[in-house]
Amino acid sequence: MKVSKRQSRRTIRGSMIVEVSVGFWVLLGVAFLMLKAAGTVTSGQRWTVLQSMTDAYMTKETAVGNRWPFDDFKSNGSPWPTYPSISQQTVVIGKLPGGIPLSATLKRTKYPAPNNLSGSGGSGTSTTNPASTECWKLQSLLSYKVGTRDYVKARTTLRVR
Amino acid sequence: MKTRPQSNCLRRKRGFSLIEMTLAIFMSLWVASATVVLMKQHVYFIKAINQFGFLRDEAPMINVLMSHIIQRADAYRIYETKGNAMAGTGAVNTGGKAVWLRLRNPDGSFEQSIIAFEETAGEGSLNYYVHDGAVWGEAPDWTISSLPQDVTFSNDSGVLLIQMTGPNQEEITYVGYSE
Numbered sequence: 001m002k003v004s005k006r007q008s009r010r011t012i013r014g015s016m017i018v019e020v021s022v023g024f025w026v027l028l029g030v031a032f033l034m035l036k037a038a039g040t041v042t043s044g045q046r047w048t049v050l051q052s053m054t055d056a057y058m059t060k061e062t063a064v065g066n067r068w069p070f071d072d073f074k075s076n077g078s079p080w081p082t083y084p085s086i087s088q089q090t091v092v093i094g095k096l097p098g099g100i101p102l103s104a105t106l107k108r109t110k111y112p113a114p115n116n117l118s119g120s121g122g123s124g125t126s127t128t129n130p131a132s133t134e135c136w137k138l139q140s141l142l143s144y145k146v147g148t149r150d151y152v153k154a155r156t157t158l159r160v161r
Numbered sequence: 162m163k164t165r166p167q168s169n170c171l172r173r174k175r176g177f178s179l180i181e182m183t184l185a186i187f188m189s190l191w192v193a194s195a196t197v198v199l200m201k202q203h204v205y206f207i208k209a210i211n212q213f214g215f216l217r218d219e220a221p222m223i224n225v226l227m228s229h230i231i232q233r234a235d236a237y238r239i240y241e242t243k244g245n246a247m248a249g250t251g252a253v254n255t256g257g258k259a260v261w262l263r264l265r266n267p268d269g270s271f272e273q274s275i276i277a278f279e280e281t282a283g284e285g286s287l288n289y290y291v292h293d294g295a296v297w298g299e300a301p302d303w304t305i306s307s308l309p310q311d312v313t314f315s316n317d318s319g320v321l322l323i324q325m326t327g328p329n330q331e332e333i334t335y336v337g338y339s340e
Contacts (some may be wrong), residue, residue, distance in 0.1 A: 020188040027195045031202065038206040049216045056224070056335050063320040063336045097212040099330035 047146050053102060054142055057093040058155045061106075061140040065157030073110065073138065073159070074120075080110040080138045082121060093144070104144035111137045135160045215327030219308045223287065224335045226305050227323060230276065230289070231337035234262035237321060239314045243277035243290070247297045257314035260321070260337075276305070278312035285310050 065073075065080075073080050081087050086109045092101045113135035116122025120134045138157040143150065177185070231237065239257035240246035246259040259277035266272060273292035278285060287309055288301030311326040321337035 016185065017188070020185075020192060024188070024192050024195060027192060027199065031195065031199045034199065034202060034206070038202070038209075042206070042209055045210065045213050045217060049213055052216065052221055053333055056333055060318075060320065060322065060334065060336045064318055067319040094216075094334065095326075095330060095332035097216070097327070097329035097331045099332075 043147060049096070050102070050144065050146050053094040054104065054144060054151075054153050057091070057104070058140065058142060058153055061142075062155050062157055065138045065140065065155070065159070068138075070134075070159060070161055073136070078110070080108045080140075083109045083111050085109065091142075093142075102144075104142050107141040107143070109139055111139070113137070133160065212329050213331075215308055215329065216331050216333060219306060220325055220327065220333050220335075223306050223309070223325065224323075227276065227335065227337065230274070231260075231262065231321065233264050235265050236263040237261060237337070239316060239321075243275060243279060243288075246275045246277065247290075254317045255313075255315040258312070260314045277301075278309065285312075287312050 068079070072078065079087060086107050088105060088107050090103050091106045093104050094102050096102055112121025114122050115124040115129050116134050116136075117124050117126075117129060117132055121136075122129075126132075136159045138159060140155050140157075142153045144153075145151070238246070238249075238252045238261045239254065240259045240261060241251060241253055241257060243259045245251045246261045249261070258279075259275055262274050262276070264272045264274060275290040275292075275297070276287065277290065278287050280286075284307065286301075286307040287305040289303050289305055290297055291302045308328060309325045310328055310330075311324075313324045315322045315324070322334055323337060324332060324334045326332050
């Protein structure tokens with residue numbers, strides 16, 4: 001097909017708009033990809049930081065569970081009520097950059113061992129448990145959210161006397 | 162001499178029209194502004210990543226170091242200042258900036274050390290001092306970290322708690338395992 005000179009020049013001159021438009025859309029595409037990458041990296045990082053903070057908080061729960069006097073956690077005002085009772089409280093597990101507090105829900109409960117004597121929540125007798133051994137399982141559950149997902153972290157402490 | 166017709170010559174020499182130039186400048190500005198936005202976004206992204214640096218990298222490392230030291234101790238006491246810890250006076254349960262540790266050696270003898278948060282010229286650092294058997298050193302034996310802006314020791318819940326504040330007001334609390 002024969003192309004006239006005028007048509008040919010028009011094609012060359014008009015190509016600039018096409019080139020700039022393509023450049024712009026490529027730039028826009030790169031920006032979008034970078035935004036997605038940024039989102040992926042920051043959400044992954046947030047996840048890691050939250051795991052680290054919740055792990056630190058649960059280490060405290062384990063330490064307190066081991067440290068709390070036996071008679072105190074068995075008393076009526078115990079922070080670990082006997083199951084099916086469960087205590088629930090909102091706790092601040094730390095602060096994110098900018099001093100933003102990070103809250104989570106802490107639930108605590110305790111279970112007696114089946115062989116505990118009847119006065120200690122079990123069904124054992126002096127025959128099955130002649131040394132009157134008492135065993136309790138203290139359980140702490142921390143619920144928190146990362147993005148749209150809910151997480152629960154549990155720590156169990158065994159106390160025997 | 163043979164010359165080309167004038168109309169042809171004029172056509173070839175003709176530059177861009179005003180509309181074309183305006184369009185070209187407008188589109189160049191368009192692309193340039195998009196590039197600037199892209200750069201700003203990238204800088205913001207890098208800044209956001211760096212802000213988490215203390216909680217992500219430094220705080221766990223400090224915790225590992227402190228845990229190793231504190232787990233070796235068979236007794237600890239919390240003091241408001243390093244001076245009080247060295248003098249052994251005015252122990253507190255909360256709001257401490259120094260913790261004195263007694264470390265038992267394999268031969269049954271004891272050593273003393275202090276972990277203290279100190280501020281010098283507005284810069285905070287978490288330092289470790291060792292008692293040489295006669296006196297405490299003037300300068301710290303080593304610095305655990307100079308990134309925390311504040312470190313507070315307490316044991317009002319029955320366990321040794323170490324609360325660290327980072328350079329961006331971030332906070333994390335760790336537990337020392339010593340009795």
